[in-house]
Amino acid sequence: EDQVTQSPEALRLQEGESSSLNCSYTVSGLRGLFWYRQDPGKGPEFLFTLYSAGEEKEKERLKATLTKKESFLHITAPKPEDSATYLCAVLQNSGYALNFGKGTSLLVTP
Amino acid sequence: DAGVIQSPRHEVTEMGQEVTLRCKPISGHNSLFWYRQTMMRGLELLIYFNNNVPIDDSGMPEDRFSAKMPNASFSTLKIQPSEPRDSAVYFCASSSSDQPQHFGDGTRLSIL
Numbered sequence: 635e636d637q638v639t640q641s642p643e644a645l646r647l648q649e650g651e652s653s654s655l656n657c658s659y660t661v662s663g664l665r666g667l668f669w670y671r672q673d674p675g676k677g678p679e680f681l682f683t684l685y686s687a688g689e690e691k692e693k694e695r696l697k698a699t700l701t702k703k704e705s706f707l708h709i710t711a712p713k714p715e716d717s718a719t720y721l722c723a724v725l726q727n728s729g730y731a732l733n734f735g736k737g738t739s740l741l742v743t744p
Numbered sequence: 745d746a747g748v749i750q751s752p753r754h755e756v757t758e759m760g761q762e763v764t765l766r767c768k769p770i771s772g773h774n775s776l777f778w779y780r781q782t783m784m785r786g787l788e789l790l791i792y793f794n795n796n797v798p799i800d801d802s803g804m805p806e807d808r809f810s811a812k813m814p815n816a817s818f819s820t821l822k823i824q825p826s827e828p829r830d831s832a833v834y835f836c837a838s839s840s841s842d843q844p845q846h847f848g849d850g851t852r853l854s855i856l
Contacts, residue, residue, distance in 0.1 A: 668844060677748070677835050677847030678787075721787070730775065731800070732845060734787040 636661045640722050640735035647712055647742050655707040655738045657722030667705050668732060669698050670721040678721055712742045746770070748848035750836050756854045762824040765851045768817055769838030777845060778811055778821050779835040787835070793819065805830075826855045 639658045647653055659667065666685050670678035682691040684700040691698045695716065697708045707720055719739045723732035749768040757763055769776050778790040791801045793813045801811070808827070813819040823830055833852050837845040 665842075670847075675849070675852075677837075677849045680844045680846060683844055723787075730792055730794075731777070731789040731803075732787075736786040 636724060636726065636733045638722055638724055638733055638735035640720075640738050642738060643736070644739045645741070647709075647740070649713055649742055649744050650711045652708070652710045652712070654709070655720055655740070657705040657707070657735055658703060659705070659722075659724050660703075661724050661726055661733070663727035665725045665727045665729070667700055668723045668725065669705070669707055670723065672719045672721055672737070681720075709740070712740075714742050714744055716740065717742045748836055748838050748846055750834075750848035750851055752851060753849065754852045754854075756856065757826060758856050759827055760825045761855075762822065763826045763830075763853060763855075765821040765834050765836075765853070767819045767821070767836030767848060769819070769836070770846055771817065773838035773840045773846075774816070775839045775845075776813060776819050777837040777839075778819070779837065779847075781833045781835060781850070790821070790834075828855045831855050 637660045641656045666683050668683050669681040671681055672678045682698040687702045689700050695710050699706045719737040721737045723734040751766045774795050776793040779787050781787045790803045791811045792799050796813045811821045831854050833850045835847050835850045837847045839845040
């Protein structure tokens with residue numbers, strides 16, 4: 635059975651303190667790994683799709699990387715506005731439904 | 745561009761009542777998904793439509809739940825009768841081909 639595990643569950647950073655969020659997955663045939671950001675009271679907002687091991691994507695202070703077993707979301711010099719829950723999801727080759735992890739709740743303090 | 749639109753944003757009702765949640769997908773998207781989010785279980789797929797046809801409803805918890813997509817621009821998720829354990833945030837998402845799913849802002853449902 636496909637599994638997606640995110641760690642840590644919660645992370646508190648000082649503004650400017652870089653860190654990484656982890657997403658470990660087991661899936662029989664990965665079509666894509668997705669990162670979403672979710673703010674309180676809002677729906678998940680798409681950030682990145684990664685398709686193959688070694689691929690990297692960047693957007694402002696965020697960089698997502700992918701290996702055959704896990705993905706990392708690196709946050710460089712975060713700002714308070716980066717505070718949100720970050721969700722990872724996988725899509726199987728034979729599937730259409732995203733299988734989500736439970737997310738990492740990130741709080742960046744000034 | 746308008747995103748996925750869900751209504752109502754909040755619904756509070758008593759156990760046993762019928763609840764109808766509504767979704768307008770992004771124009772041109774041919775796939776529509778209903779998800780439920782809870783603290784315990786995270787985001788779970790309830791049902792998936794492709795070109796207005798239900799493809800997979802295996803995530804629908806029980807017969808009290810039903811979903812329809814009468815046309816490409818509208819879908820409903822109905823719970824009848826509702827129970828307190830149905831309390832959650834319900835999201836609708838849409839996509840086209842192999843593009844990422846885009847989510848609405850959800851309906852926060854509370855069953856008393």
